[in-house]
Each structure stands twice: as C-alpha cells, then as structure tokens.
Amino acid sequence: MTASAPAIELRGINKSFGPVHANKNINLSVENATIHGIVGENGAGKSTLMSILYGFYQADSGEIQVDGKPTRIADSEAAIAAGIGMVHQHFMLVEPFTVLENVILGAEGGGRLAGGMGKAREELERLEREYGLDVDPDATIESLSVGAQQRVEILKALFRGARILILDEPTGVLTPKEADELFKILHVLKEQGTTVVLITHKLREIMAATDNVSVMRQGEMVATRKTAETSMEELAELMVGRKVLLRVDKTPAEPGDEALKVENLTVRGGRGVLRVKDVSFNVKRGEIVGIAGVAGNGQSELLEAIAGIRHAEAGRVLIEGQPIGVKDSADPAILRERGVAHVPEDRHRMGLVMPFEEYENSILGYHNAQRYQSGLLLNLGVIRDDAMDKIEKFDIRPPNCRLKTSNFSGGNQQKIVLAREIETDPTVLLIGQPTRGVDIGAIEFIHRRIVELRDAGKAILLVSVELDEIMSLADRILVMFDGTLVGERAGGTATEGELGLMMAGIDGREAAQ
Amino acid sequence: MSTASDQLPRWITLGVIPFLNLLAAFVVSGLVVLLIGEDPIEAVGILIWGAFGFGEGVGYTLYYTTNFVFTGLAFAVAFHCGLFNIGAEGQAYLGGLGAALVCLHLDFLPLPLIALLAIAAAALFGAGWAFVPGYLQAKRGSHIVITTIMFNFIASALMVYLLVNVMAPPGKMAPETRTFDESARLPFMHAALEWIGIDIPQSPLNLTFFLALLCCLLVWLLIWRTRLGYEIRTVGISPSAAAYAGISTARLTVIAMAISGALAGFLAVNEIMGVQHRLLLDFTAGYGFVGIAVALMGRSHPVGIFFAALLFGALYQGGAELSFEKPKITREMVVVIQGLVILFAGALEHMFRPQITALYHRLAPSPKPSEA
Numbered sequence: 024m025t026a027s028a029p030a031i032e033l034r035g036i037n038k039s040f041g042p043v044h045a046n047k048n049i050n051l052s053v054e055n056a057t058i059h060g061i062v063g064e065n066g067a068g069k070s071t072l073m074s075i076l077y078g079f080y081q082a083d084s085g086e087i088q089v090d091g092k093p094t095r096i097a098d099s100e101a102a103i104a105a106g107i108g109m110v111h112q113h114f115m116l117v118e119p120f121t122v123l124e125n126v127i128l129g130a131e132g133g134g135r136l137a138g139g140m141g142k143a144r145e146e147l148e149r150l151e152r153e154y155g156l157d158v159d160p161d162a163t164i165e166s167l168s169v170g171a172q173q174r175v176e177i178l179k180a181l182f183r184g185a186r187i188l189i190l191d192e193p194t195g196v197l198t199p200k201e202a203d204e205l206f207k208i209l210h211v212l213k214e215q216g217t218t219v220v221l222i223t224h225k226l227r228e229i230m231a232a233t234d235n236v237s238v239m240r241q242g243e244m245v246a247t248r249k250t251a252e253t254s255m256e257e258l259a260e261l262m263v264g265r266k267v268l269l270r271v272d273k274t275p276a277e278p279g280d281e282a283l284k285v286e287n288l289t290v291r292g293g294r295g296v297l298r299v300k301d302v303s304f305n306v307k308r309g310e311i312v313g314i315a316g317v318a319g320n321g322q323s324e325l326l327e328a329i330a331g332i333r334h335a336e337a338g339r340v341l342i343e344g345q346p347i348g349v350k351d352s353a354d355p356a357i358l359r360e361r362g363v364a365h366v367p368e369d370r371h372r373m374g375l376v377m378p379f380e381e382y383e384n385s386i387l388g389y390h391n392a393q394r395y396q397s398g399l400l401l402n403l404g405v406i407r408d409d410a411m412d413k414i415e416k417f418d419i420r421p422p423n424c425r426l427k428t429s430n431f432s433g434g435n436q437q438k439i440v441l442a443r444e445i446e447t448d449p450t451v452l453l454i455g456q457p458t459r460g461v462d463i464g465a466i467e468f469i470h471r472r473i474v475e476l477r478d479a480g481k482a483i484l485l486v487s488v489e490l491d492e493i494m495s496l497a498d499r500i501l502v503m504f505d506g507t508l509v510g511e512r513a514g515g516t517a518t519e520g521e522l523g524l525m526m527a528g529i530d531g532r533e534a535a536q
Numbered sequence: 537m538s539t540a541s542d543q544l545p546r547w548i549t550l551g552v553i554p555f556l557n558l559l560a561a562f563v564v565s566g567l568v569v570l571l572i573g574e575d576p577i578e579a580v581g582i583l584i585w586g587a588f589g590f591g592e593g594v595g596y597t598l599y600y601t602t603n604f605v606f607t608g609l610a611f612a613v614a615f616h617c618g619l620f621n622i623g624a625e626g627q628a629y630l631g632g633l634g635a636a637l638v639c640l641h642l643d644f645l646p647l648p649l650i651a652l653l654a655i656a657a658a659a660l661f662g663a664g665w666a667f668v669p670g671y672l673q674a675k676r677g678s679h680i681v682i683t684t685i686m687f688n689f690i691a692s693a694l695m696v697y698l699l700v701n702v703m704a705p706p707g708k709m710a711p712e713t714r715t716f717d718e719s720a721r722l723p724f725m726h727a728a729l730e731w732i733g734i735d736i737p738q739s740p741l742n743l744t745f746f747l748a749l750l751c752c753l754l755v756w757l758l759i760w761r762t763r764l765g766y767e768i769r770t771v772g773i774s775p776s777a778a779a780y781a782g783i784s785t786a787r788l789t790v791i792a793m794a795i796s797g798a799l800a801g802f803l804a805v806n807e808i809m810g811v812q813h814r815l816l817l818d819f820t821a822g823y824g825f826v827g828i829a830v831a832l833m834g835r836s837h838p839v840g841i842f843f844a845a846l847l848f849g850a851l852y853q854g855g856a857e858l859s860f861e862k863p864k865i866t867r868e869m870v871v872v873i874q875g876l877v878i879l880f881a882g883a884l885e886h887m888f889r890p891q892i893t894a895l896y897h898r899l900a901p902s903p904k905p906s907e908a
Contacts, residue, residue: 332779356782365780373780376773383766388781390766400761 028091030055030187030218031076031107036085038071045071047242049085053187053235058209058219060229060250063239064262064462065433069222072239073189076220077109078102089187108180112192114172116164122175123147123160126182143182150181155211169317170201177208181217188212189220194228198317199490199523206232226255227491238262263464273474275515276498279308281344282482283329283363283451288338288349290321290328298324300506301338306451306482311473313485313497313514317526321506322486323368326455329484330365331355332373342451359388364444366437368455368486374440375428382410382424385443413442418468434465441469445476452476455486470496490522504528544889544896550840554833554881556888558847561880565873572864579858579865586857587850593857595725595739601842601849602741602806605748607827608845609755610799612836614680616759617792618772623669623684624800625824626691627662631801632808633695634661636703636713636815639720639808650720654809655747655802662801663794665691670793674786680793688824699817712816722810742810744802751799752838758795768792800824829878832885844881851877 029052036049045068053059063069074080076087078096087094089105096102102109116125127143147160156174164172173193180188190209194202209219209232221233229236230250237247238261246261260266283306292298298321306312316322327333329340331353340349342361348354355365367373375384386395386406395406410424417438419431428436437457444452457473458466473496477483487493493500498514502525510525510532524533566576587597607624614621634657642650669683699711708714725741759765771778771788778785807819830848834840855870880887 330780331782354782355780359782367780369776372774372776374777376770376777378773379769387770387777390763390781396763400757401763401766403761 028055029053029088030057030090031220032088032091033072033076034086034088036072036075036087037083038068038075038080039083045242046075046082049244051237051244051247053218053220055090055218056213056216057234058213058221058232060221060223060233060236061239062223062226062229062236062258062262064224064464065460066241066462067239067262068242069239070191073109073191073220073222076102077107077189103183103185106184106186107189108183108185108187109189110173110176110180110191110193112195114176116172116175118165119163121161121163122158122167122178125164125175126160126179128179130183146182147178150178154181154208154215156208168201169196170198170204173197173201173205174208177212186216187218187220189222191222192224193221194223194225195488196318198527199519200527202228225491226258229258230255240264259463263462265464271470271474271495273496274478276310276477278310278498279480281305282308282342283484284341284344285329286339286341288325288328288340289336290324290333291336292321292324292333298506299328299335302503302506302508303338304501304508304511306484308450308480308482309477310498311477311483311485311496311514313487313493313500314503315490315493315500315522315526316488316503318488320503320526322488322503323455325503326365326368326453326484326486328353330363330367330453331358355388356391359447362450364447364449364452366440366444366452366454366457368459370436370440375436377427377429379428380425381414381419381428381431381439382407384428384439385410385413385424387443389443389447413439413446416446417442417472432462433460434462437461437469438465441472445472449481451482451484453484453486456488457485458487458489458492490519490526494519494522502526544893548892548896550835553885553888553892556892557880557885558877560887561873561876564880565876568869568872568876569865572869574862574864579862582858582861583851583854585854586861587854591737592739593853595737595741596853596856597846597849598745599739599741599806599811599849600852601845602745602748603803603823604827604830604845604848605752605842606799606802606806607824608830608834608841609751609838610796610824611827611831612834612838612841613755613759613768613799614792614796615831615836616765616772617768617788618775619670619673619789619792619796620681621666621669621684621793621796622681622825622828623666623687624796624803624827625820625822626684626688627665627797627800628803628820628824629688629691629695630665631658631662631797632804632815632819633698634658634801635804635808636716639716640713640815643717643720647719651722651809654720655805658801658804658808659798660801662804663798666793666797666800667790670790673793674789680789692818696817699815703815710816713814716809716813720809721813722805724810740811742806744806744810747802747805749842751802752842755799756838764791800827826874826878829882833881847877848874 031053033049033051036046038046049072061069071080075082076096078098078101087096094105096105117128123144126147127139144160151157156178158171158174158178164175193205197205212219223229233250235247236250236253236258238245238258240262286303288299288302290299302325314322324333328335328349331349332355334353335349339346342363347358347361371377376387395402407424414422414424419435419438428439431439457469461469473483485493485497494517500512500514500517500522501508502510502522504526505528509528509530512522569576569579586593588594610624611621635654638650638654638657642653665687669680669687672678672683673680703713704711705714722742722744725745726736726738728743729736759769767783767788770781770783771785775785803820803823808815812819826848830841830844834844851874855873859865859867859870
C-alpha cells in the first residue's frame with residue numbers, strides 16, 4: 024500500500040437493471056483518510072453504486088481498486104476482507120442482544136463463546152478508546168438511544184477491520200445534536216486514517232462534514248469538487264441539472280380567523296402506548312404551522328387523529344369553531360366534507376394505491392362526489408378529464424392518467440397526492456412529510472405551492488422531520504417531544520440549535536437560555 | 537430501480553406465461569401417462585376430442601364450464617377485496633337449498649317467474665352463508681379462511697340433516713327431495729334450441745349458461761366501473777389507503793363476501809334446477825374448490841375466468857372420455873392431471889417469470905423512459 028494510492032478507485036462502472044441504466048460509466052476516486060460525500064437525487068444511482076462496492080450487486084463492467092490493488096468484490100464478505108465496512112440507513116442489530124454480542128455477531132471465533140468474548144471485549148474497549156466511541160459493551164441495544172445504536176454499527180464495522188467506512192443517509196434518524204456528534208466521530212476516524220464515504224441528500228451535511236464531494240445525476244457521476252471550493256447552490260444545480268431556488272421566497276404571514284383548533288388531544292398508538300399527550304394548539308387561516316420533532320415522537324399519530332384515521336382517546340378538534348368527531352365517530356370521509364384535506368406522511372401506504380392507474384388515485388377519498396357518478400357506474404370520462412387537468416396544473420410527468428401509479432417517480436407521486444388534496448379547495452390542509460423521497464426539483468415546486476396556498480388563506484398544518492423544511496416554510500414552529508409540545512417559536516427567529524435542543528426534550532424556556 | 541426490471545407487456549403476462557404453465561402441466565402429465573404405459577400423444581388427442589370433438593362432448597364441456605365460471609367469479613370478487621373465500625362449496629350447497637325450496641313449493645307459478653325466484657333464492661342463501669364469516673372477519677377478526685372452511689363442514693352437516701330428516705319425501709330411501717315438477721325445471725339447451733328450430737345433441741347444458749355469461753359481464757362492471765368495485769379494490773390492495781380515504785374495510789368485507797356467496801349460490805341453479813331437478817347430497821362435487829384455481833389462473837378477471845373455466849370444463853369432460861377409452865387411465869389419473877394444471881397454473885404461477893423477464897429484456901432492450 025503506497026501512501027498516495029486512493030483508498031477506492033472506481034473505473035468505468037456500469038450497471039443496468041433491465042432497461043434502466045442505473046450506473047453509467049462511473050469513475051470515482053476517494054482519497055485515503057478523507058471524508059468523501061456522495062450526493063444525488065433519489066434514483067440517481069448512489070445506492071446502486073455503493074451496493075456494488077459492498078458486494079450486494081455485481082457491476083456489468085468496470086474495475087474496482089482498493090488501496091491501489093484491483094479487487095473483485097463478489098459479496099459482502101469479500102468487501103469486509105478488503106477493509107470496506109458499511110453502516111446502513113436501517114440498523115442491522117439484534118435488539119435484545121448486548122452491544123458486545125452484536126459486535127461479534129458473525130465473527131464469534133470458535134465454537135465456545137467465552138474465549139472469543141474475552142478477546143472481543145478487549146478489542147472493543149481499545150476501539151472505543153481510540154476513536155472516542157463511547158458505548159457500554161454490556162448494554163442491550165434496545166436500551167440505547169438511536170445515536171448510540173449507530174455508534175454500535177460503526178464499531179461493528181471497525182471490529183471487522185474496516186479501513187473504509189460507507190455511511191448511507193446516516194442522519195435521517197438523528198436529532199441535530201446527535202448528527203453533530205456523529206460528524207465529530209467521523210473526524211476522529213479520519214484523523215486515525217480511516218476513509219469515510221458519506222451518502223446523503225442533505226447538502227448542509229456535505230458542506231459541514233466532507234473534504235471532497237461527488238455529485239451523481241441520472242446514473243452518471245457529473246462532478247467531483249473539493250468541498251471548500253464549492254457551494255450548496257452549485258451542488259444543487261449539479262444534482263438537478265438546472266438552477267434551483269433553495270430558499271423559499273415568502274412574505275410574512277397574515278393570519279386570519281382560527282380555522283383549526285386542537286384541544287387536549289390524547290391519542291394512543293399501536294400496542295396501546297400513549298403517543299400524543301394532552302396536546303393543544305391552533306392554526307389560523309393564512310398561516311403555516313410546522314410541527315418539528317425527531318421521527319417517532321407522536322407527530323404521525325397526532326396528524327392521523329386530526330385527519331380522522333386514528334381514534335383519539337380524549338380531547339376534541341374544531342374546524343372553524345365547529346367540533347368534529349375524532350373520538351368515537353372519527354371518519355375521514357366526513358372530515359373531507361368539512362373541508363379538511365390531508366396529504367399523508369406515507370404516500371405509498373396511505374396516500375396512493377400503487378397498482379391503480381393514475382386517474383383512479385386522483386379521486387381516492389373523493390370518489391363519492393356527485394360529479395364522478397353516472398347512474399350506477401362511475402363516470403370515467405369526467406374522472407379522467409379531471410385527472411388530466413390536475414396533471415397539467417401540477418406538471419405531473421409523464422402526463423398520462425392511464426399509467427400505473429407505481430411507475431411514476433417519487434416526486435410525481437407526491438404531486439398526484441398534492442394535486443388531489445389541493446384541488447378540492449380545502450379550508451384546512453394537513454401535510455405530513457411533503458418532500459420525503461422527493462427530488463430537489465420537485466421540492467422547490469411543492470414548497471412554492473404550499474406557500475401559495477397559505478397566501479390564498481388556507482390554514483396549513485405541516486409535519487416534517489426535516490428541520491430545514493420546517494424552518495423555511497413554517498410561520499410558527501411547534502416542537503414535539505415524547506407526545507407533548509415542548510415549545511413554540513416564531514418561524515423567522517428560531518435557530519437550529521434552539522430547536523434542536525427542544526427536539527431532544529429540553530423544555531422551550533430552558534432552551535432559550 | 538429494480539422494480540422496473542419486472543415489468544412485462546400484457547401479452548406476455550396474460551398469454552405467454554399461462555401458456556407455458558399449461559404446457560409444463562401437460563408435459564409432466566405426459567410423463568405420468570408414459571409411466572403407466574400409455575401413449576401420451578394419443579391421450580392428449582382423446583382428451584381434446586372428448587371435450588370438443590363432438591356435439592354432446594361440447595355440451596358437457598360447457599355445462600362444466602358454467603359451474604366453474606360461477607365459483608371462479610365468486611372467489612375473484614372476494615379476492616379483489618383481499619379475502620380468501622374458500623367457502624364457495626358450502627355457499628353453493630346452501631344456494632341449492634334456496635333454489636330447491638322455490639322449485640318445490642312455488643311450482644304452481646309460471647316457469648319464468650319460478651326461475652327468477654329460484655335464482656334470487658340461490659343468491660340469497662349463498663350470500664347469507666358467506667355473510668356470517670364476512671361479519672365475523674369484519675367485527676371479530678376471525679380469519680376468513682378458517683371460518684369459511686368450517687362453514688363448508690357446517691353446510692355439509694346441515695344438508696345431510698335436512699335431506700335425511702326433513703326434506704326427503706316419506707317412504708323414499710335416498711337422502712334427496714322429490715323430483716321437481718316439469719314446470720319448475722330450467723330448459724336444457726337442446727330443448728330450448730329445438731323450439732327455434734336448431735337441432736343439437738342432448739347434454740346437461742341448460743339456459744344457466746347464459747346466466748354465467750351475464751355474471752361475467754356484471755362482475756366486470758362491478759369491479760372496474762362502479763364506486764363499490766373501486767372501494768373493493770382499494771380495500772383489497774391497501775387497507776391503510778382505504779382507511780385514509782374513509783372507506784370502511786369492515787363494511788366492504790361483509791359486502792364483498794355476500795356478493796361472492798351469491799355468485800357461488802348460482803352453481804345450484806345450474807345443478808339443481810337445470811340438471812338434477814332435485815336437491816341431493818354433495819351436488820357441489822368440489823366445484824367450489826376448483827373455482828379457486830380457475831380464478832387464480834384467470835387472474836381474477838371475468839374474461840380470464842371464462843377461459844380458465846372452459847379449460848377446466850374441457851379437462852373434466854375430456855378426462856371422463858379419456859378414462860372411458862383407456863381403462864388404464866383411471867378417473868383418478870384424470871384428477872392427477874387436473875391437479876397438475878392447478879399446481880402449475882395456480883401455485884407455481886410465477887415459476888417461469890424470472891426467465892421470461894430476462895429473455896424479454898435481452899430480446900427487446902428498447903429503453904423505456906427511466907423513472908429517475
């Protein structure tokens with residue numbers, strides 16, 4: 024191994040899935056002991072490329088060099104042998120096992136556990152000291168925070184001798200503070216000579232943490248830059264292929280009458296766990312209220328209860344001063360009649376029926392409307408005309424209402440849902456994760472539509488785990504932690520640090536200090 | 537990304553793959569025939585000739601087809617709602633009770649009226665028998681597969697009791713009702729066509745065949761052209777999307793099961809009012825179960841179900857002819873062949889799909905617009 028050889032060198036990598044050319048002639052050079060970011064929209068081919076590097080897929084053609092030596096990576100064992108470790112977006116840990124048990128999983132060393140365990144404990148403690156990764160080896164995984172679980176994943180890779188660490192969207196489940204800690208760890212790893220490849224769609228993280236960054240677009244590697252010599256604007260443009268407005272242009276809100284009022288709402292989630300505890304707030308016409316929080320703190324249940332999908336246990340919800348049944352008589356159909364539209368958090372599971380043709384999804388929830396009936400049958404003519412109308416207004420591509428919904432891209436699927444919910448001219452619009460899995464070009468469009476709706480006098484409740492999104496869209500920000508609202512901030516003045524503290528459960532008053 | 541690779545044009549999924557499955561079934565059947573020392577080519581010849589080669593054979597084939605259309609459609613409607621109704625057997629059995637009650641007790645009415653009432657009664661009794669498992673699933677979460685199986689047994693026991701102790705005329709030894717009056721029998725096809733001057737050979741084929749065709753059309757309209765069908769499909773594909781849209785899964789479960797049971801009940805119109813002219817034990821003869829294979833093979837689409845029903849009708853009739861011509865190929869052998877068709881067309885439906893997909897993409901690499 025020479026000092027100058029790049030840790031990873033990819034030459035002319037090609038990979039096709041049937042007619043889809045996921046990786047086109049990819050060249051990539053990752054320098055030794057650097058943090059190298061890879062950005063790109065959904066479907067740009069990042070995951071495919073990393074899967075090739077980790078041996079999940081085989082490239083159709085091309086060469087992989089690790090530390091200057093041509094290497095064939097047939098499976099993940101070969102990748103580990105070559106010193107490549109991967110931290111997946113969704114952790115691969117056995118929850119009831121301890122940290123130590125998880126770390127030695129697959130590397131137990133011999134038939135009797137005791138001998139291997141002793142050596143493994145020493146090695147684990149050495150790694151923890153060396154890299155500043157602080158985890159109790161005897162704690163069970165389920166007792167650890169998400170951030171600590173991620174450190175276990177990193178330890179697992181290091182324990183197997185990884186000198187090149189690939190992290191796939193590592194901050195998706197972390198609070199801003201936990202994310203900062205992760206980046207500190209990555210820096211220590213780099214100092215110690217480990218090479219880190221960081222895959223993300225968050226440009227802010229790229230700017231904060233990486234030395235070099237490569238941009239992928241539609242299966243091609245379009246550019247590699249030194250992070251210090253580029254900007255978020257340039258990267259976004261490279262990703263999308265045209266100029267993108269990252270900031271949301273909006274005027275200050277002009278709140279009108281109260282449209283949505285939530286009083287002492289209490290909701291139980293799956294397995295009877297109390298997920299929303301005595302929550303009260305309101306949303307006025309002409310304002311966007313954002314609910315920030317780390318995923319899993321009750322936002323989903325809150326949104327579903329207001330939308331009538333989930334029964335509330337106590338409390339009430341009023342639309343324009345009139346109470347609606349959210350306890351025993353919760354019914355989304357009635358809520359729609361009352362002018363509450365809902366863009367659900369999970370469009371695959373709720374917002375769309377994926378095998379349906381596009382026009383069929385364009386009436387989901389509104390299929391009882393009189394104009395869609397023609398005697399005993401559905402009036403397909405009117406339904407398809409309406410669908411094409413929305414396709415045109417929302418620039419849904421391809422403009423074909425007879426196409427199966429699953430064949431649209433994530434951004435266009437989200438536009439199908441948005442078009443359906445917005446075009447009914449609702450009073451209150453509930454929006455969950457409007458841009459999850461949506462590419463940057465469509466994010467810009469969706470954000471603009473949401474602000475337009477606000478300016479048209481709609482009351483908008485926005486739930487998102489993307490703090491950036493909440494900060495740029497919301498006029499008022501409520502922070503949710505463990506089922507309660509821990510604080511409120513005005514949209515323009517809130518700082519990320521302050522919100523981050525509240526998201527970690529620090530009370531709003533304390534966070535201000 | 538990888539989802540794009542398993543998209544195939546309709547002519548392959550609806551044409552080539554079922555054909556290959558069928559071919560595989562026949563090849564394996566051929567090997568079995570070979571094993572017992574008969575000529576498989578000759579056997580296939582007899583089978584096809586037996587099903588389609590002469591007028592009476594065609595009549596029998598279409599008569600069996602009628603039964604399979606009803607049970608196939610019954611399974612398909614529930615299946616569109618995500619329900620595995622394997623109780624068509626029991627539902628048809630009860631449908632027979634309904635039809636027989638009308639034919640036995642209202643035979644003073646004119647035939648068209650009796651026919652309408654019998655059809656309605658068969659549907660009502662079948663729907664009622666399916667309603668209970670549907671209700672239990674919707675309100676109590678009792679699994680539909682378990683309850684419909686149990687209801688098959690209950691139906692069987694109930695009918696034995698009724699036929700032995702209640703409905704059999706005094707002095708008759710067989711557990712069956714009296715034969716219906718001439719005025720309460722659906723005309724055979726050969727009789728009906730004779731009135732308008734067309735002469736065809738005698739067979740059990742009767743006017744119920746047209747009811748089967750009508751049901752194909754109605755089910756197609758229901759599933760793809762009505763609000764109810766839209767809701768049924770939504771619940772069947774994605775209960776969570778249905779909840780989001782304000783569609784009650786419980787309500788749809790009960791409705792879809794009732795429609796399914798009514799369709800199964802029509803089997804009795806063919807068997808009881810059209811052919812047997814009396815209510816007797818076990819007239820359902822497994823048609824309800826074969827209906828599952830028919831629906832799966834026909835991809836729950838009425839057109840597909842009709843052709844799958846025709847295939848099974850041909851297998852029944854051609855198979856009977858085969859075991860008659862070739863004593864070594866017993867009735868049980870024919871059941872083996874039917875079983876192989878079910879195995880390859882139903883259970884192993886996707887066996888050839890990966891290879892076909894790969895072959896298709898190699899031969900037709902025209903890149904579709906990428907989803908990126």
